[in-house]
Amino acid sequence: MLVLIGVLLVIVGFAIRLNPLVVVTVAGIVTALLGGLNPLQILEAFGSGFASSRSVTIFAVVLPVIGIIEYFGLQEQAKNLIAKLARLTAGRVLLAYLAIRQITAAVGLTSIGGHAQAVRPLVFPMAEGAALRRYGHVPEHIKERIKGHSAAADNVGVFFGEDVFVAVGSILLITTFVDTTYHLHLEPLQLALWAIPTAIAAFLIHGFRLLRLDRALDREFANTTTADEAAATAGDTK
Amino acid sequence: MINVEAVYWLIGALFIAWASLIARDANHPHRLGASSFWGLLGLCFFYGTWVQAGTAPAWILGVAVLGLVALAATGRIKHGQTKTSTPAEREASAARFGNRLFIPALTIPLVTVVLVLAAPVLKIGSTPILDPKNTTLVALALGAVVATIVAVVLLKPKNKLGPVIESRRILESIGWAALLPQMLSTLGILFTKAGVGTAVSTLVTGLMPKGSLLAAVIVYCVGLFVFTVLMGNGFAAFPIMTAAIGWPVLVQQFHGNPAIVFAIGMLAGFCGTLCTPMAANFNLVPAALLEMKNKYGVITAQLGTAFPLLVVNTALMYFLAF
Known part of the structure; x- marks a missing residue:
């Protein structure tokens, strides 16, 4: 039970918003010490952990192309394109992206989309462009909300889409683990099939929330505008 | 065969390139700290190859990683002000290039998907061209390289190193979260x-x-x-x-x-x-x-x-x- 102190450190560290890198490193060292590793083994664990997890930093390879097309106005063009489509709102743009992301992931194309190559340069500017067209201006706190939802649409789409595809990591993990440990023989296809109800539920729940986001933004803008007008009127009487 | 380690070397080389840009930026608030952080991170990507293969001691990499954390924890990688295009220039350029700007962005998934799908038949003799254990990673890296070339040819930036210079801006906004x-x-x-x-x-x-x-x-x-x-x-x-x-x-x-x-x-x-x-x-x-x-x-x-x-x-x- 003592090893759970490491978990506790992580929870407390994140909760009081210390630098996550420090929290994670300290928790790792404490857990390793409690687990009986000596200092050399701890250093080795950090070294081999880094070496074997280099693949998660793959986003770095798309930054050069994204950087240069942003320099030439990619985000602006994405906004302009959306501004021409009158029926599009921030929520509907994100709903469309959710659908594309989930369907492509379900047929195994998880490399379409992603935060560095799609959300930052295309999806968020389009959602922002739609809001800009509808409201005329987008204050900072609304921008934050649209940003959060842009990244969320990507995550929800890929998490609950990819499991419908048979050759994805999580499905293979289940079959390998279960087959070797319990001597079952599960077909990846069976698992993928039973991921479909959850995939549909995820789309309905998240899609509904995106449509509600539009209404929430409408209301917020109605309030801010009335507040602005009130302030303006109050200013006039001075 | 294009091994996944080649992809990690590309990532390492990019980090080192960004580090040298920061090192040459006299206006950077934490020039030394930030350039050491990204430079050391880049070296770790190279050294990791031998750690992964079991031919180099892992504890050295462990020391380097703890060094990176220490640099980040002492607040030495705050980001500098990179000169980039002004909003007005971007609007003008967007008007000039129009939807052609999307071409490089769409090249990434297109090339990646084509390579992933074609991977089983892409062989020289009986050796697969793309690392079969990491096809998606290798394909994505190739997609990004092709897209960068397409962008440079299409948009003709004055400085051919434009992609590296402009991506430093994005990297610095990510900061230590990258690690x-x-x-x-x-x-x-x-x-x-x-x-x-x-x-x-x-x-x-x-x-x-x-x-x-x-x-x-x-x-x-x-x-x-x-x-x-x-x-x-x-x-x-x-x-x-x-x-x-x-x-x-x-x-x-x-x-x-x-x-x-x-x-x-x-x-x-x-x-x-x-x-x-x-x-x-x-x-x-x-x-x-x-x-x-x-x-x-x-x-x-x-x-x-x-x-x-x-x-x-x-x-x-x-x-x-x-």
Whole structure:
């Protein structure tokens, strides 16, 4: 039970918003010490952990192309394109992206989309462009909300889409683990099939929330505008 | 064969290039600290090749990684002001190039997908051209390289190094969060080694009332959820909770259909991934990439989906698997 102190450190560290890198490193060292590793083994664990997890930093390879097309106005063009489509709102743009992301992931194309190559340069500017067209201006706190939802649409789409595809990591993990440990023989296809109800539920729940986001933004803008007008009127009487 | 290590060397070379740009930027507030951080990170990507192959001592890399954390913790990698195009220039350029600007962005997924699909037949003799164990990674890296070339040819930036210079701006806005996913994955390994998994599953099974199917389903799903929140990754949670409850109780004792129990169980874990800063590559790095003020802003947007979906998963398992 003592090893759970490491978990506790992580929870407390994140909760009081210390630098996550420090929290994670300290928790790792404490857990390793409690687990009986000596200092050399701890250093080795950090070294081999880094070496074997280099693949998660793959986003770095798309930054050069994204950087240069942003320099030439990619985000602006994405906004302009959306501004021409009158029926599009921030929520509907994100709903469309959710659908594309989930369907492509379900047929195994998880490399379409992603935060560095799609959300930052295309999806968020389009959602922002739609809001800009509808409201005329987008204050900072609304921008934050649209940003959060842009990244969320990507995550929800890929998490609950990819499991419908048979050759994805999580499905293979289940079959390998279960087959070797319990001597079952599960077909990846069976698992993928039973991921479909959850995939549909995820789309309905998240899609509904995106449509509600539009209404929430409408209301917020109605309030801010009335507040602005009130302030303006109050200013006039001075 | 294009090995995945070549991809890591490309990443390493990029970090070193960004570091040298920062080192030459006289106006950078933390020129020395920031350029050492990114430069050292780049070297780690190269050295990691031999650590992974078991031909170089891992503890040296461990020292370097702790050095990176120390540089980040002492606030030495705050970002500098990079000169880039003004909003007016961007509008003008967007008007000039129009939708052609999307071509490089769409080249990335297009090339990646084509390469992934064609990988099984892309062979020289009997050797596959793309590393068969890491096809997607290699294909994505090639897609990014091709897209960069397409962008340079199409947009003709004055400086041919434009892509590297402009991406430094994005990198610096991500900052130390770029290292976080790898550190978390190390923490996951240490947790597993130290037996955190067994401790949690003892705790969870102790809480479960015996003999109730509904209670067992709830404990399995919620357990996977909580465990994923703590470990940042459903893959780490799945074997432990399945060994504690999924197999002995749900399948053996209550005769649940194993495919349904395990498929939905994993997805209950994914609901946890939506809620945790431990899943940094999905939740914290995107917040940094989008330059959000609240680094937990992505998680906040996801909570409203994660909790209802956890309930749905629990119900689906209860009604479909038994």
